[in-house]
Amino acid sequence: MTSFGAVFKAVNRLKFRQMNLLIVLELLAIVVTTIWTAIRGEYSNMTVFTTAMGWSTVPAFVGVILIAIRHEKVYTADSYRLIPVEETKFYTINLLSSLANIVYLAVVQLGIYIISMLFGWQELASMAKDMTTPTHIESGWLLMGLSIIVLVLVLNMVFWSTISFVHLVTSSASTFLPKFRQGVLNIIVYAIVVFLTLRVSGLIGNGVSWISQTMFNNGGSFDWVGQLWITIFVMIVVILIEGAINVLCLKRWVETDAN
Template sequence: MTSFGTMFRALNRNKFSLINQIFLVELLAVVVSSLWTLVTGHFSSMTLFYSFISWGSIAWWVAFILLSRKNEQTFMQDTYRLVPIGDGGFYGANVLSSLVELLYFSVVQAVVLVITMLIGGMGNVDSDMHAFLNGFFDGSGWHAALSGMPANWPWLFLGMVIVALGILLLVWTTITLIHFLTSVISNFLPRGRQRVVLVILYIVVIWLVTRIISLLVMLYTKYTSGFVGAHVASQIYLAAGAIVILLVLEVVANIFLLKKWVETQAN
């Protein structure tokens, strides 16, 4: 049997090269657009920073969409499904490897932004960015920022991280749930006009899944609204709780479908 770690590394390898390709295309776009700015005479010390912000956000969405697509393809291909590993391990390795690669991409983006911000801000002593960076490095900016924050800010920050990661995973598990349900149901429908039937089926399944999710969220909000009050921390933690519950439900449903019903595409 293949271990979870081995499967994770094998799937991660493919996705790692995909992410690097996206980053290379982004770099190319930044270089071209910066050169254009230079030619038009609008180049400043902050051009690279702003260029990375705009191209970086597009690249992040491209990475997210391509990783989502890769996730779903992996679930349906014999190349991966024939590996001797349990369905839970396989599912987890696939989703986790995508998450790790998206986080890697986000970290690379953040590092590039910080570097270009430092280059740009330190390069122009008259800019607002220069003043901001000075405050950042001599500590006065930190003190001002932290003094305005509530005492439990580390917990708030942790809660927000959980919510952000949870939403990201929830989007992927929901896409997979819709994909699996549609694939399973289409196996029970007559072969004729499969394309039309699939489009209608996708619309119906998407509508059903979003209805069920919103119903669950409504129920959860109804029963927990009494605990929330005006505390930001409790609102964040209750949101995180709702996301985790939904996530667990969807993961269990996906693994069940994968085990019992979802077939790979035939050779």
């Protein structure tokens, strides 16, 4: 059987390349936008930081989608499925590979933020002095940050796991259907994936709004961190259940495509 590291490198190669291309395009966009702002005579110490913040949403959204597409292609590609590895291990490695790439993208974004902040450090420091933060947030900022990071990572895993669930269950069902009905089934799948994408985006937005309101309006009386970790635990259970079904589909019914 192929080792964990060898399989991880195989399924990770194209994902990592896509993330690097996305980062390069983002950096080019920041540089071009900053130069254009300077040409128009509107450059200030905060320009680089605000430009970086503005462009950061694009790779964050596109990166998740690109990884999701690559994540699913791995399950039906001959070059991956013919690797001598047990299906559960293969499925887990692919999911961890996707997670590693989104973490890599997030770390690079953090680096871009830090570098861009240096250009406007005096202005940002002055703004920070004028801001007031509730005492209960100041005392628990580390736990708050950790909880939110874990929530975002688990949300991404739920997103990929659910898309895999829809994809693999549909692929399994299509093996028992005539060709015409397979086409109808594919249309239904695309509609479901679009719905899930919009739904997850909405959940993230609502979650951020809820966290902000709870932290600033309820003081220390509400155990929002505990509620957050309960939500994370429920999502992990969903990932495990979907994962078990996905592995079963890979073992029994999902066929590969020549590539």
